[in-house]
Amino acid sequence: MCVSTLFAQSVTLTEGEVEEIIAVDNQGNLFGASLAQAEKELAPYLESGLDVPTPKDLAGGYTHTQHKVNYFTMQRAGLLFQITGKEAYAELIKTTLEKYLKQYPTWGRHPSEKSYARGKIFWQCLNDANWLVYTSQAYGSIYNWLSEKERKQFNEKLFVPMANFLSIETPHFFNRLHNHSTWANAGVGMIGLVMQNEGLIQKALYGLPLNTKTATDNDGGSIQKEGQTKAGFLAQIDHSFSPDGYYTExxxxxxxxxxxxxIFALSLEHQKxxxxxxxxxxxxxxxxxxxxxxxxxxxxxxxxxxxxxxxxxxxxxxxxxxxxxxxxxxxxxxxxxxxxxxxxxxxxxxxxxxxxxxxxxxxxxxxxxRSIYLSDGPKGEKGGIGVLRSKEHELIMKFTQHGMGHGHFDRLSYSLNYDGHEILQDYGAARYVNIHQKDGGGYLRENKTWAKQTIAHNTVVIDGQSQFDGKVKVADRIAPDEFVFSAENQKVQVVSAKENNAYEGVELFRTLALITDESFENPFVIDLYNVKLSEEAEIELPYHYHGQFMSSSIDLTRNQTLSPLGEEDGYQHLWKVADGEADQDYEQINWFDKTRFYTLNVASNKGDQLVMARLGANDPNFNLRNDPCFILKRKGQKGNNLMASVLETHGSYSTVTEASRNSYGNINSVTISFHTDEYSAISFTNKQDEEWTFIISTVDKSSQTTHEITIEDRQYKWGGPFALFRNDLKQ
Amino acid sequence: MCVSTLFAQSVTLTEGEVEEIIAVDNQGNLFGASLAQAEKELAPYLESGLDVPTPKDLAGGYTHTQHKVNYFTMQRAGLLFQITGKEAYAELIKTTLEKYLKQYPTWGRHPSEKSYARGKIFWQCLNDANWLVYTSQAYGSIYNWLSEKERKQFNEKLFVPMANFLSIETPHFFNRLHNHSTWANAGVGMIGLVMQNEGLIQKALYGLPLNTKTATDNDGGSIQKEGQTKAGFLAQIDHSFSPDGYYTExxxxxxxxxxxxxIFALSLEHQKxxxxxxxxxxxxxxxxxxxxxxxxxxxxxxxxxxxxxxxxxxxxxxxxxxxxxxxxxxxxxxxxxxxxxxxxxxxxxxxxxxxxxxxxxxxxxxxxxRSIYLSDGPKGEKGGIGVLRSKEHELIMKFTQHGMGHGHFDRLSYSLNYDGHEILQDYGAARYVNIHQKDGGGYLRENKTWAKQTIAHNTVVIDGQSQFDGKVKVADRIAPDEFVFSAENQKVQVVSAKENNAYEGVELFRTLALITDESFENPFVIDLYNVKLSEEAEIELPYHYHGQFMSSSIDLTRNQTLSPLGEEDGYQHLWKVADGEADQDYEQINWFDKTRFYTLNVASNKGDQLVMARLGANDPNFNLRNDPCFILKRKGQKGNNLMASVLETHGSYSTVTEASRNSYGNINSVTISFHTDEYSAISFTNKQDEEWTFIISTVDKSSQTTHEITIEDRQYKWGGPFALFRNDLKQ
Ligand SMILES: [Ca+2]
Ligand SMILES: [Ca+2]
Ligand SMILES: [Ca+2]
Ligand SMILES: [Mg+2]
Ligand SMILES: [Mg+2]
Ligand SMILES: [Mg+2]
Ligand SMILES: [Mg+2]
Structure with missing residues (x-):
């Protein structure tokens, strides 16, 4: 066989690419090191060969693990064969595939009935598709090295049947718009590219004809999207990513x-x-x-x-x-x-x-x-996330669509990082992946009862209930709306969004601004969170902080015994540690973490409550981290209720020098200075008697509009949706 | 004046030393860099001079801070003058001393009456002594640069009066055996060396004549030690350090x-x-x-x-x-x-x-x-600490004398580190040094009510009471006894001690062994803690672990509401989170922290209790870290009660690879295999069915003795106090 066509059917590495690579001495570069590492890792299998057992086990069991080892090993063996030319690697693939060839036709669907789409090699088609994505690469690497007779055998008795199994024999899996099915599309497409089977390639790219069956998956999710008109790999790309590349999960x-x-894209780039x-x-x-x-x-x-x-x-x-x-x-x-x-x-x-x-x-x-806005949804029309960055600070506001089964009820929540660690956290998942003690490493019960609930996030909770009452299907239907994202001016970066569907009769509108100003040692966060109510309701805004609570201007009464904060929607997991009542219209909450102090400066209403809580109640198996939080509570009135605050990072402390610097913040008052249906404004002063006012139009986000309002005899005039004024200076 | 005598009276840097130093180009070495740094730091003071205000404030206030700045600055100015020859530094010292010269004679004792030994420049003599230790260095640096007349003035009107004030005018301070008084001895001695005043030097070295007055200090501690026969600097050295150099606090x-x-030693080395x-x-x-x-x-x-x-x-x-x-x-x-x-x-x-x-x-x-035993007490006769080290593990057992006012009721406690972080912690102090929000940075109430109590340490508590009922004076009188410290055999390192006075009618005897064995991936800890009771009592052994509890072979019932574990001796600060009862004679408690898993393997009695607790109750000002612990409880019988366990570090987990390895320990049984008044033995097996027995003689610590006992028909024979046997092999 002519060398120039040896790798003609490889999907991962082309003939010409290999020639370029081996023309160079790669010893001493990272490719050479990675190659040596792979050779070392595969050496034992060149001796032992690869076992192909009859499928039986679930994840973690022997047959499952072995088939996984097989496809990873064959894929790398293929690349090593192409790059080093050592036929032992090709032999390893061939003898392994011969074992599959002999047995695969005799296998029915996997004995476990756990999956809505049972595989043959594994308990679910997803893993069979993983196998095919990797093995098609191995097969492509040795395709022209095999005899025509061998190829014919593998094609007709192993790979076409497998591709058919994953597609036409399991259409509710193959046609689904879901990341699991993307593997099936890719696997079928890649083996199609290797075998030059245009039928398979077309199925992979464009799916099977759609039918109207309404099957459901393991979690009860519907298989075919409402209004789904396309399937296959290209439809997966359309569906999975927003125009900004945000992935909906x-x-x-x-x-x-x-x-x-x-990897399928790379294969297409090579072969199509x-x-x-x-x-x-x-x-x-x-x-x-x-x-x-x-x-x-x-x-x-x-x-x-x-x-x-x-x-x-x-x-x-x-x-x-x-x-x-x-x-x-x-x-x-x-x-x-x-x-x-x-x-x-x-x-x-x-x-x-x-x-x-x-x-x-x-x-x-x-x-x-960089600061970045990532829209969500196929057309970028379903909310998004806004990331504001300044110096060591990083603010992430989330107002994406729900994100299906793995989504949380977290609309308009934000988290804040300083120097790579969390100041205000999102809890993440309640799960210890692959740790057997913790329910075999799967999602824990508390993932649903705590981690997904609204109270587990730094966003408003109404009447102690999670957004959409914790119902995924309802939440999946409608997304929040981005209002403003602006990061051109590094000193005044703003992200703002609205959510009018999470609670009946409630309109949520939050604006977060990350401000960098020379009067403050660090960037700080302005938070204007308006809650418009059609009737009275309880508003709670939790802060999931890290570190040691230091002090508060609100006097706190600590409980002598602890009870859970509530009975459901996550509240059952929070111990109520202490509480107190605001007796001024400006209150501070101050804490310390690692090397820095933090102060939340709140424009309070007298009678607002501060609740100190700690996670860990109703957690029989010790699945939760016992993290602290505090909750600002307000009796919400009919109409607009604006929760306004400024969060400062300040000072420093070292346990080595024992020097403490600026352990109190620099702000000494925060007021809601203007608040109508059209505008919200917050004013704040610092200890040097400087004063600022931040104003946002809550109805007009055009950057063309000029606004003008008067606050306490002072005229404010600006263009675009928002502005920050230093009151003692001309803007 | 001849250059060769310019620095004859310097206590910090001699003439010859300076010559050697300046003969070399120090740019580029750390000395040169430190010199440049000091010059930079002092530059502003060369411009502004140093203010000498009339003493008025306490720590943190202006006059306190300024006098502190003065002595630090003058000391460095002296060295810079000696090294660089720039007279501006000498001028700075001289003009500052002139200000003191003018004012000091007019000052009485400081207006604050807080201290049992009020200073003149500061509220307490300690700070005046600090001033003198630093300033005598500065004065020595310029002594021969000054005119004889200037020297005479300073000597007679400033420094001799100051030395007298700190010694003969405040003898209860000067003669005390205490680190504060060490500063006075040093200051008086150093200014004596500068002025060649042999009287002051002798007072500094040997103290004033002792009298029998029984004054007390601020905390009510008695000034003169029982049986104290010496005072002064040499007595401080005798008293403060054990022969191993352990400092009693x-x-x-x-x-x-x-x-x-x-610094006084260096001065003596130079001048005496x-x-x-x-x-x-x-x-x-x-x-x-x-x-x-x-x-x-x-x-x-x-x-x-x-x-x-x-x-x-x-x-x-x-x-x-x-x-x-x-x-x-x-x-x-x-x-x-x-x-x-x-x-x-x-x-x-x-x-x-x-x-x-x-x-x-x-x-x-x-x-x-290295592994090290540090005896405590002037003759090394008052217990000590044993540090065992192997690979990443570090075990610290504490059985020192109480350590006066800063001591904790922590006898026979241990802590354990892995790779520089705590597996089992000592809480440390309840204090945020210099952080104003936390009671001005001083010791917090919870330091006494929690941090010093026995339950805050990894050692046995009897009947819910702290050792010595929390009484410092009683505890100060008698120390625990070291029994064995052996680290020559890196594979079997042992530390063992006895405490028979902390509780009436109770003899505590703990042996900890750090074992390194190729059958285990990490060193592990054997703990044999015998509690000999004259009557029934409740035994509790707390484990102050870090991280996430994973699982236990004891079924735990979590409380629906939390109450404090008790009312005093630290228990009032612990929330009782869950409890359960041992129903086997071998139980495991398994947790995870950072990258490793830990399993405590316990030889249990049926009916032993496991209590899971968390710190934070009765903490109105949020002064405590909310750390977790678990407590093993046993109803102790009259006679010997042996708490025996093996603590393993095992496996690994990474949140990046999500790979979990050996999340359960390798041990699968632990038994007390022999236990009499003369010997304690623990046997344990691992999952490879290997078995070990560790035996210690509890009465004979001689390395010469040969022991022989029979356990279950097997003969054990060894020399010295302890041995580890692998039972399937010949020892
Ligand atoms: Ca991080
Ligand atoms: Ca207040
Ligand atoms: Ca450390
Ligand atoms: Mg950084
Ligand atoms: Mg979340
Ligand atoms: Mg290390
Ligand atoms: Mg302690």
Missing amino acids: GPYYQRYAMYPFL KDLKIFEYRDGVLLKAIDALLQQTDDDGEFFPLNDAQKGMSYYSRELQLSLALGYYYGNQDEGLLSLIQKQSRVPLTYSGWKSAIDLAKGIGKKFEK | GPYYQRYAMYPFL KDLKIFEYRDGVLLKAIDALLQQTDDDGEFFPLNDAQKGMSYYSRELQLSLALGYYYGNQDEGLLSLIQKQSRVPLTYSGWKSAIDLAKGIGKKFEK
């Missing part, structure tokens, strides 16, 4: 979901270049990589939005392909190279090699994070 | 207390070399430096014994002199150089310069921590 799940999108897949929808796959990385804190940890395990970061192995493809097929952002360097490993793809070569040249700089 | 206070000892002060008591001052550094964790943080703020470390500025003197006057331990490097600054002494020179030569290696 949030960054923790996106990290995992990116692989089938990107005219599709221009990386330019599809204005390059949304590459935008998604950037969006994912922008949703990380200073340590690279993903914002723990929705169901997310905290601590997952861009150091995850799963990011390797995203980083390399993002660098090579994107605009060669040198910031990505620094992240690749941190990974210390590149994928054995051309993009991985190119990254390694450029890194070896010394190219690379710090990955730049 | 613990490392946190030692860090602060070392300065007057070392024949005293051979660094060889005094077998070189105890240098031993103390090593002992202090050995009492730090992997991050350099001091073990938080007694009243100690956590996080204080060898990065503290106060360690600079200790490190440099320890290096130069000790055995030039290169490990100290690496700590000096971490400080990034050296004192402007000859030892600081020598350290910088050697560092610049590239000398230096990791500071070696």
Whole structure:
């Protein structure tokens, strides 16, 4: 066989790419190191071969784990064969595939009936699809190395049946718009590309004909979307990402979901270049990589939005392909190279090699994070998240659509980071992934009863109930509305959104501003949270802070015995530790964490309540972290109720020098200075007697409009939806 | 004046030392950098001069702070004058001293009556003594630069009166054996050395004649020790340090207390070399430096014994002199150089310069921590602490004498560190040093009601009462007894001690072994804690763990409302979260922290209770950290009650890979296999069916004795107090 066609059917590495790679001495660069590492990891299997047991077990069991080992190993063996030319790798794939060839036709659906879409090799089709995505790469790597007879056998008796099984024999799985089904689309498409089977490729890209069956999945979710008119891989891209690349389930799940999108895209780029897949929808796959990385804190940890395990970061192995493809097929952002360097490993793809070569040249700089608005929804019409960044501060406001089964009832909530750690946290998921003691590592009961509930988030709760009464299907139907996102002026960055459906008769409108001003040592947060009520209701605004409570201008009475704060909607998990009542129209709450002090300066109503609480009640299995929070409570009146505050980061403390600096904040008054149906304004002063007023139009977000209002004989005039005035200076 | 005598009266830097230092170009070494830093810091004062206000304020107030600034500034100005030759520094000292000269004679005792020993410049003599220790250095630096007339004035009208004031006019302060008084001895001695006033020097070294007055200090402590026969600096050294260099108040206070000892010692070394002060008591001052550094964790943080703020470390500025003197006057331990490097600054002494020179030569290696026994008491006869180290593990058992006012009722407690963080903690002090919100930064009420109590430590509590019923004077009278400390065999390290006075009719005897064995992935801890009772009593053994409780073989019932565990002795601060009862003779408690899992394997009695608790009850001002603990409870019978357990560190978890390894321990049974008045033995097996037996003689600690006992038909024969047998192998 002619060498120039040996790898013609490889989907991961083309002939020409391999030639370029091996023309260079890669010892000493990251590609060479990654190659050596892979060779070392595969060496034992070259000796032992790979076992192909009859499917029987669930996740964690032997047969499950072994089939997983098989596809990971074969995929890497294929790349090693292509790059090193050692036929032992090809032999390993071939002999393993022969075992599958012999047995697969005899296997029915997996004995476990747990899944709505049972696989053959695994208990669910998802894992069978994973197998095919990886194994099609291995098969492509040795396709032309096999004899025509061998290929014919594998094609007809193993791969076409498997592709048919995952598609036409399981249409409710294949046609679903869901990240699990993306794996099936990708697997069927990739094996189609290897075998040059245009029928399979078309099914993969465009799905099967849609029918109207209304099947449901394991969790009772409906299989076919209301109004769904398309299926297949392209429809998955359309559906999964917003035009900004935001993935509707949030960054923790996106990290995992990116692989089938990107590896099939790479395969299409290699074998169907005219599709221009990386330019599809204005390059949304590459935008998604950037969006994912922008949703990380200073340590690279993903914002723990929705169901997310905290601590997952861009150091995850799963990011390797995203980083390399993002660098090579994107605009060669040198910031990505620094992240690749941190990974210390590149994928054995051309993009991985190119990254390694450029890194070896010394190219690379710090990955730049920026303030960013990421819309949600296929057309960007379903809310989004706003990330405001200034110096060490990072504010994340969430007003996305619900995000399906992994979504939380967290609309208009925000979290705040300082130097890579949380000041105000989102709890994340109540789960210890893969830790057996904790319900086998799956989602814990408390994920639903606590982590998803509104009170677990830094947003308003009405009458002690979660948004949408905790009903996913209702929440899924309608999203909040972005009002303003503005980060051009680094000193006054604003994100603002409305939510009118979470509670009947309640209109929620929150504006958060991250202000950087030389009169303050750190950026600070203005929060204007208006709650418009059609009748009286209780308004509660929790603050899930970290650290040690220091002091409050509200006198607190501590409880001698502790009881839960409530009975449902998450309140049953909070111990009521202490409470007190505001007796002034300005109150402060002050705490310390790590090296900094924090003060929440509140424009209070006399009679507002401050409740100190701690998580951990009704938690029989010790599944929850016992984190603290405080809750501001107000008896809401019919009409507008504006919760207004300024949150300062200030001072410092070191246990080594024992020096304490500015342990109290610099603000000494906060007032709601203007509040109508059209405008909200907050004024605040500092200890140097300087005064500021922040105003936002709550109805007109046009940047063209000029506004003019008078507050206490002073004229305020500005253009665009909002402005910050320093009152002692001319604006 | 002849240059060779210009610095003849300097106590900090001699003539010859300065010559050596300035003969070298120090730019580029740490001395040069420290010099430049000091020059920069003093530059503003060369412009402005130093204010000498009439004393009025307490700590934190203007006059207090300014006089403190004055002595720190003058001291450094003196050294800068000696090293750089710039007379502006000498002028600054002289003009400042002239201000004092004019005013000091007019000042009576400070207006505040808070102190039992009121100062003149400050509210307490301690601060006046600080002033003198620093200022005598400054005065020595310019002594021969001044005219004879100037010297005479300063000597007669300022310094002799001040030395007399601190000694003969305040004998109950000067003669006291206490770290505060050490400052007075040092100050009087150092100014005596400068002025060549032998009378003052003798008073400083040997104290004033003792009288029998029984004055008390601010806290009601008696001024003169029972049986005290000596006073002065040498008596302070005798009294403060054990022969091993352990400082009786613990490392946190030692860090602060070392300065007057070392700076007066350095002065004596310069001006009274024949005293051979660094060889005094077998070189105890240098031993103390090593002992202090050995009492730090992997991050350099001091073990938080007694009243100690956590996080204080060898990065503290106060360690600079200790490190440099320890290096130069000790055995030039290169490990100290690496700590000096971490400080990034050296004192402007000859030892600081020598350290910088050697560092610049590239000398230096990791500071070696080792297992170490530090006896307490002037003769080493009053208990001590045992530190066992193996790989990442560090076990600290405490059985020192009480340690006066800052001591805790913590006898036979232990704490355990892994890789620089606490697995089992000592709470430290309930205090936020210098943070105004927290009672002005002083000791909090909860320091006494919680932090000092026995239940706040990992040691047995009898009938819910603290040791010595929480009475300091009684506790101060008698110390625990060391039984065994053995660390020669790295694989089986043992520390063991007895305490028979803390509770009436109760003999406590605890043996802790840190075992390193290839069958276990990490070192583990065997704990044999025998409680011999003269009548039935309740035994409680708390474990102050960090992290997330995972699971227990004891079924736990969580409380629906929380009440405090008790009413006094610290129990009033613990919420009772859950409890359960042992129904087997082997139980496990499993938790997770950071990256590792921990399992306590307990030889239980049926009916033993496990109580899960959390700190925070009866804490009206939120002064306590809300840390968790669990408590093993047993109804103790008359006679011996052996609490036996094995604590494992195992497995790993990463939130990035989400891989969980060995989340359960490797041990699967623990039994008390032999227990008489003469021997205690524990046997345990692991999941590979290997078995071990650890035996200790509880009466004979001689290493010469050969023991022989039979347990279940198996003969055990060994030499010395203890042995670990692997039962399936011949020992
Ligand atoms: Ca972080
Ligand atoms: Ca108040
Ligand atoms: Ca530490
Ligand atoms: Mg959440
Ligand atoms: Mg940072
Ligand atoms: Mg303590
Ligand atoms: Mg370490």
